[in-house]
Amino acid sequence: MERNKQKIINDPVFGFIRIPGNFIFELIEHPFFQRLNRIKQLGLSYYVFPGAQHTRFQHTLGAMHLITEAIKVLHEKGVAISPEEVEATQIAILLHDIGHGPFSHALESSIVNIPHETISLRFFEYFNRMFDGRLATAMAVFNDTYEKHFLHQLVSGQLDVDRLDYLRRDSFYTGVTEGSIGSARIIKMLNVKDDNLVVDVKGIYSIEMFLVARRMMYWQVYLHKTAIVAENMLIKILERARELTKRGEKLFGTEALCYFLNNQITSAEFNNNDDILPKYAQLDDNDIIVSIKAWSNHNDKVLSWLSSGLINRKLLKIEITPEPTDKNYLRSLLNNIVKKTGISEEDASRYLVFSDSISSKLYSKSDDQINILHKDGTVTDISDTSDMFKLPTMQKTTEKFFVCYPRM
């Protein structure tokens, strides 16, 4: 008889999370998945919110918990979902983030220029081969090629369990408690109409709160200026490290990190070369942090200056403005740095003085919609339904601009 591996895991956010079966337990036990234990969900946000140390592992288990709850609710409302589809949907959410590397967005913007969704798909394929096709349906759900579209929407959509978990979890761990969304209430209100995920009309205020809380979390947490400057410093460090490597310098680093510093891997190569995935799966937050600590003493001034600044919390100064940074102002900042540090203008403008923009959109009808199911069976989009959102301006992207430069 097969040993029953069913397990219950303590979770500070949801209390207990039950692993729904042996196969899923096996996936969770796999080293590629355990790696998520070593990747923080919010990257460098702990520079601002010291509590934000939670990992993608926890987030993924939380999202799996919520998808199981959501499926139960839909089931009770008479939506047909087979046991195989249940497992497939659970696996789809379990692996949806597995492609994330350490400091995901920083890496994608520097040394691994491949979207993490693409890499997640490589992991799906790897496990599917390993388990003789058992992940086929999960992959179809993930890729939205499965016949029941609403299963994909649970995994990835305007109201997916990914967001339901991360908003609540990030709120919990950062201590920004007013961002806590009513995930339980929203899930109770889910329904399916014409193969689309919908929300019973009673849930409209919860949806409004969800959208506004999301907006709040963006500006208060995800786009906090200290988090932005730290992430940008990390990107600059990795870019500089690659540049030095290209020039032939040998930098300290773990084998896996050095591999990605030395090789600019394309999506195609990632697909075709079976050696790359295991190397990628070696990477986690620790590889990046130890390198930055080591590089703090490197003799390249740009690299060591940025690295020691980041590790010792001596961050660049950042200014955020509603308008793009003035060119003349940027130039004067640059001149000042060049004069004071002796760093070349080219290096200074690439690594030390830079401007960019950040943006957040509350809701866009053109994306996957949030559909409201009325008592008469009709379905409308939230932006046509809520008097709070019945406004073109609410769907406008808010854009802000920033400039970073050394404090001198």
Add this chain to the structure above:
Amino acid sequence: MERNKQKIINDPVFGFIRIPGNFIFELIEHPFFQRLNRIKQLGLSYYVFPGAQHTRFQHTLGAMHLITEAIKVLHEKGVAISPEEVEATQIAILLHDIGHGPFSHALESSIVNIPHETISLRFFEYFNRMFDGRLATAMAVFNDTYEKHFLHQLVSGQLDVDRLDYLRRDSFYTGVTEGSIGSARIIKMLNVKDDNLVVDVKGIYSIEMFLVARRMMYWQVYLHKTAIVAENMLIKILERARELTKRGEKLFGTEALCYFLNNQITSAEFNNNDDILPKYAQLDDNDIIVSIKAWSNHNDKVLSWLSSGLINRKLLKIEITPEPTDKNYLRSLLNNIVKKTGISEEDASRYLVFSDSISSKLYSKSDDQINILHKDGTVTDISDTSDMFKLPTMQKTTEKFFVCYPRM
């Protein structure tokens, strides 16, 4: 030596609440204040949210706790507030709700047609006489005649501690947890500029959340249709009881309730007749509930039918619509009731079949504003500052309509 009466009170919402001094402790111990222990904050909302049994006593202590925190924050930011002003402001908030009778709004709409604020003022005056003028400053703060306007704003304004406490507390006790506002964060962001309460610009997202959470609580809790129908039945019951009393019928009731059934007290009488306040202070939720239970068996069909319906949770049916109730529909409902019950058309239309409207406004600049203090020292209104609220529509009143009638 005076016995030190300073006390700490357990509060499920804030943990511990410290009574700030002996005089305030004496006020709290007074029977007129203790009465608030017997008046539920949310009236009949426990028909929908069984947890909503919390009282005005708890709310008032919570608001006093928050005002003490707010004063501490302002003090640290250099705002001058003398110990006397601190006490006055604490007393002002402590007594701000003391005029509330049982099921406040129901009473104000039926047998005690005096705004509770007016009655609160009578209590202030009563205590002020009793304590030889020690409440003079508190009254001035309450009435906004004190020289420091911002103290009044803490007690009563768009962002007063009254709202900060009740939104959070009502959210807590109803279990509508996503309505929980970040009162601590908002308080940390308070400041004073030109004698006006302002919010540091960093707090703008918290203010947005506060306003949207308030809106949500209105529609999800305060204006929940079951709460509305229950409250309206209570109003009809009290109106009928008064009508029968006028006709000379002797209804069961406590002495105090009978007094107010028998006498239509005006604001002027309340002012001039010293006997009225102590009678009013006899009233609490219990007086109303026992009467309704007794009236369930009265031989007046309207009174007994409404009373037994309310006490036994057989409520009128309520329909909520975006448009005013159609006259013809209302008439057909009425005819049906008259035919089936034999109750006169006049009685039926006054007590059993009725329509009305409810409304909620997110924010209005014309009321006391929410002022945002920018880093350059300028102050703007939230509705001109937040891109979420920078819209005339957001300030529009949302109005809904309802009709109630017996299920038959």
Add this chain to the structure above:
Amino acid sequence: MERNKQKIINDPVFGFIRIPGNFIFELIEHPFFQRLNRIKQLGLSYYVFPGAQHTRFQHTLGAMHLITEAIKVLHEKGVAISPEEVEATQIAILLHDIGHGPFSHALESSIVNIPHETISLRFFEYFNRMFDGRLATAMAVFNDTYEKHFLHQLVSGQLDVDRLDYLRRDSFYTGVTEGSIGSARIIKMLNVKDDNLVVDVKGIYSIEMFLVARRMMYWQVYLHKTAIVAENMLIKILERARELTKRGEKLFGTEALCYFLNNQITSAEFNNNDDILPKYAQLDDNDIIVSIKAWSNHNDKVLSWLSSGLINRKLLKIEITPEPTDKNYLRSLLNNIVKKTGISEEDASRYLVFSDSISSKLYSKSDDQINILHKDGTVTDISDTSDMFKLPTMQKTTEKFFVCYPRM
């Protein structure tokens, strides 16, 4: 088709509570059950903990929620429980407290000298007749005459869901948060062995915490001296009211309360006279409170003095000692009161100066045990298993003594 009455109720403690079916919903909607909405779980404890306004209604729904969870866990561990048994067990817990009157223990000690369990049984019988025998199994589970003993243990035993809910709920509402027990973890550890409820050995520390938290709640909350003095004053008030009634005085009161003041009902009469149950079901906290308010002005000095003292929070002084109250001390207190008030010695010693004892036992093996299930399948009692409780002294009853008397 039957209207689906399945409902979800917001609960501040457990989030959402689902009513498990139409029949149970019908029971909950019945006026006899709705009455629990008007009976506070902790009686007069709000004199100490103003947040403790929660009702037996909430507690009962919470316990039903936990029993449903517990049954789910047992089911997953392979314990056979039929759908009929599930419903019966849910009903048994739903109605287990329905016999409670207002201020239950005070009434049982004064004007309704019948244990609330006996009265609960009358309600079971009433509903069973009303619903043509559908409660037969529920009654058997409640009475422990059903063949599966462990179902009764879930409802009433050392580790029943009654305690699991009330400890957690009382902790929540009083704000004594450290008394919060890990109900979810304990429930996950439940199992059945030889028809007895047992706890998997992994749960031993949670059980220890449960027992110690219970002890703490007893001394910190349930036996708080202010709560004791208030409850004893209430008993004395009701005893005096009955005495005066017997003497022929007509006291203010609702019809139901007057009935019980006038008639000393025995268990047998309660059984045989069908009029009594509906009268009893008329009683709730409100009847008691309005009477005490009215009696504050009665011309009997003992009644009015105690009543106004209780309602206005001018409580008797209470002293708690490890030894029984000294007779001479008691006498000197009594003499002093008699001299100062002119109240007769007999009345004073019966109503104003009195002593008694309170006690709490941590755990007793002679009661229904807490059984620990070891990995080898053996079962031992917690007091033989836990090294913390492996001590005769831990099972000793702790007794304390108190004396109450007027502050003069």
Add this chain to the structure above:
Amino acid sequence: MERNKQKIINDPVFGFIRIPGNFIFELIEHPFFQRLNRIKQLGLSYYVFPGAQHTRFQHTLGAMHLITEAIKVLHEKGVAISPEEVEATQIAILLHDIGHGPFSHALESSIVNIPHETISLRFFEYFNRMFDGRLATAMAVFNDTYEKHFLHQLVSGQLDVDRLDYLRRDSFYTGVTEGSIGSARIIKMLNVKDDNLVVDVKGIYSIEMFLVARRMMYWQVYLHKTAIVAENMLIKILERARELTKRGEKLFGTEALCYFLNNQITSAEFNNNDDILPKYAQLDDNDIIVSIKAWSNHNDKVLSWLSSGLINRKLLKIEITPEPTDKNYLRSLLNNIVKKTGISEEDASRYLVFSDSISSKLYSKSDDQINILHKDGTVTDISDTSDMFKLPTMQKTTEKFFVCYPRM
């Protein structure tokens, strides 16, 4: 004018934590302190409790918050504490854990055989030199050489804020919520008598709960068998790495880690050699994790087998027994491993098959006591006061034994 660096930090456990002044802010900003952001409070416990990712940085700030609260309470009770003493006590708690290395206990048992308290003292001295003696009083408080002994007891004693924070925080992050202690209530009950920290007698139940919760956290969390096996594997890995290094093998590692692998530093050397502290301050969790990942592929079978086992969650099997492991059983396990793996008996017995014991004591009077202050001014020890602890057995050490070996 000095820039006001006073800051408020979000903390999921306590809401907001205020940094009490510029000097303390400067200490917190120092790289040596920031390093605590990269050291998990509970080491490898996230193998069992994935939420337990919180850091010593958070814990330290939390403890500082609590000591500030405690000082406020003592101040209000009339205990004299000067502003200088307040700062000194805050600094003492802030730096009390700064000597912790990554996976503290594992390191102390392998490659840095110096108690972390000793190393903390080195950091105190370093900062004291750096800031011209400003930490002298803080050091005296930390070392218990300061004239006011109770200040030291706040930092380190049976009821210090260290424990108050970590029990509550570890409970929060592991999700073992019933371990949450009432830190706020305990702090409110603190007092000082004859220069000793005491607890007002009202707090006795909170103290009982605190002691039992601590015991529960020990067995449920700190000594969880999976955490024990993981930590022991880490010790074995580090010991093996040192052994191989001694033999002349060059292992992958960061500069700082290699330094400590190569050099067995004594307490004396740590004292006398100024180069060691900065090297030690380079170490954090990341150094260890990347090494273990790299060592997974090392050609030494013992090192790679243990390393890949730990990183990939293929842990040794662990058995826990109330009696010491039977010698014959241990031998048979060993023989089996030697036979199956070909690893030498010596290596196998040192690194792969080993037994040891763990123990936890509830309370010991011989340590710094928990003193209860009675209303008459007398002071007694908790173990003489609480009827729960008035038992020699409660103070007995509970010892358990374990054996670890590879699953084969």
